[in-house]
Structures are given as C-alpha cells and as structure tokens.
Amino acid sequence: MQKLEQIYEGKAKKVFTTDDPELLIVDYKDDATAFNGLKKGTIVGKGIINNQMTNRLMAKMEKAGIPTHFVKELSERETLVKKVSIVPLEVIIRNISAGSFAKRYGVEEGIIFDNPTIEFSYKNDELGDPLLNAYHALALKLATQEEIDLIKKYSFAVNDVLKAFWLECGVTLVDFKLEFGRLSDGTIVLADEISPDTCRLWDSKTHEKLDKDRFRRDLGGVEDAYAEIMKRLVEHDL
Ligand code: ADP
Ligand code: UDP
Numbered sequence: 025m026q027k028l029e030q031i032y033e034g035k036a037k038k039v040f041t042t043d044d045p046e047l048l049i050v051d052y053k054d055d056a057t058a059f060n061g062l063k064k065g066t067i068v069g070k071g072i073i074n075n076q077m078t079n080r081l082m083a084k085m086e087k088a089g090i091p092t093h094f095v096k097e098l099s100e101r102e103t104l105v106k107k108v109s110i111v112p113l114e115v116i117i118r119n120i121s122a123g124s125f126a127k128r129y130g131v132e133e134g135i136i137f138d139n140p141t142i143e144f145s146y147k148n149d150e151l152g153d154p155l156l157n158a159y160h161a162l163a164l165k166l167a168t169q170e171e172i173d174l175i176k177k178y179s180f181a182v183n184d185v186l187k188a189f190w191l192e193c194g195v196t197l198v199d200f201k202l203e204f205g206r207l208s209d210g211t212i213v214l215a216d217e218i219s220p221d222t223c224r225l226w227d228s229k230t231h232e233k234l235d236k237d238r239f240r241r242d243l244g245g246v247e248d249a250y251a252e253i254m255k256r257l258v259e260h261d262l
Contacts, residue, residue: 074219108205198224
C-alpha cells in the first residue's frame, strides 16, 4: 500500500491517503510538543517507538473486544489504519493524580484513586482543548448520547487491559488520553495512538517517569525513558 497525498500534518504524525478511500497511512515523527505547542523539540527515535508500541497495544485491544482503526504496520514509522472521522473529544482516564488534575484540584501527584476517573476535553487547538462534560459535548453536537456511552465503556475497558499489561512489565499506568472515530458506516472505533506521548507511565518500584513528562518537565533522559518502556513492552509481549 502506497502513500498518495498528505492530507494532514499534526504535531506528532503525518496522515496520507491511499488508493483505498477507506484506508489511510499514518507516519510517526520524532517531533515533540507540549503545553499546546508552546514547547517544541525532538525526541530521537520516538516516532519508531510510538508507532510500534501503539500497534502492539491496539492489537491487544482488538483481542479484548475493543474495535480499533489498526490494520497493518507497514514500516518502522508507518501504519495502515481505517479512515475515521475523529470524534472531537479527548478522553482522559486517570488511576492516580498527576498533571492537570493535580494542578486544577490543588492536590499532590501520586494519590491512588479507588476508582478510575474519566474526563473529556474538546479537541480544539485554538481553544486549548477546554475541559467539558457529556452534556456540553451533546449541546455542541460533538457526539450522540449513544456514542458517548460507548466511548466511556470502551475507555474503561482499555484502562483495564492496559493497566494489567503494564503491571506485568513493572510499570504503573497513571493516566492516558484516547481518541475515537467513526468509520464510514458510523461504527465507533479507537483511533490515534497509545504511547508514552499520551500515557503517564511510572516504574512501579522507583516511580521513575518513563513518558513524555521527562520532556515536558526537562527531566533529562528522555530518549532513554522511551527506549526503556519499549524494551519492557517487547519483553512481556511475546
Ligand atoms: P495533532 O492533530 O493533535 O497535532 P497528530 O500529530 O498525532 O496530532 O496528528 C494525527 C491526526 O490524525 C490527529 O488529529 C488524529 O486525531 C488523527 N487521526 C488519528 N487516527 C486517525 C484515523 N484513523 N483516521 C483519521 N484521522 C486520524
Ligand atoms: N494527554 C495527551 N494529549 C493532550 C493532553 C493530555 O496525550 O493533549 C495525556 C497526557 O500525556 C497524560 C494524560 O493525557 O497522560 C492526562 O494529561 P493532563 O490532563 O494531566 O494534562 P497535562 O499534564 O499534559 O497538561
């Protein structure tokens, strides 16, 4: 399958059409951004890791009965996916307080929740992805009630599978962001990526950060952290 025309270049990936109108090729870059594009940089090798990690994790989701856009890994950085119309909601699941949650509610990072939380933000760079609830999403016609219910169900199911898998790797899944899309027939599937760019992953013993927070917070060892988390995944995903 060949790339035809670039239809989108985002912060972390490029998207291309193919000769099949239902399929796209995503190409993962090493570019890193944070704080809605304010901080920019490069994480050498990130595109390869995020591509391969996303695909392995998407395959696990399919196995667990969660439909995804994943079709086939084409190369180190390129993957064939089903074309979707992205539901403009970023879904964030949290198991432990961190990041914007800790800041917004004035609590420390690292509080383990009895139950995971879910929140939505409106995927809109110009507005800075504002937080909204399901009623707001309905009012703005971003999704239907049925779609929101399904997205919630799938998101918690993703959390169960991911959390258990990362635990086997000695990694604590703190929080993550998901995106969903509609296939041409309206079916809701998990899309975009699941990677250290979109998840907070802490070493279970040392609580060392093995994710994009190393870049966001200038902690150093960014490339090493991405390599380490990929190594753990490969070792446990035989
Ligand atoms: P951003 O748009 O946030 O800068 P990326 O650089 O990751 O993000 O760009 C990839 C874009 O492709 C995102 O906007 C994402 O929503 C979109 N996307 C992901 N999967 C699919 C898919 N299967 N079909 C269509 N668009 C997709
Ligand atoms: N996240 C993401 N893209 C975004 C915002 C958040 O992938 O545009 C991920 C982030 O990596 C973390 C989780 O979602 O794993 C929760 O992020 P949070 O709301 O704490 O925001 P941040 O600290 O990134 O501002």
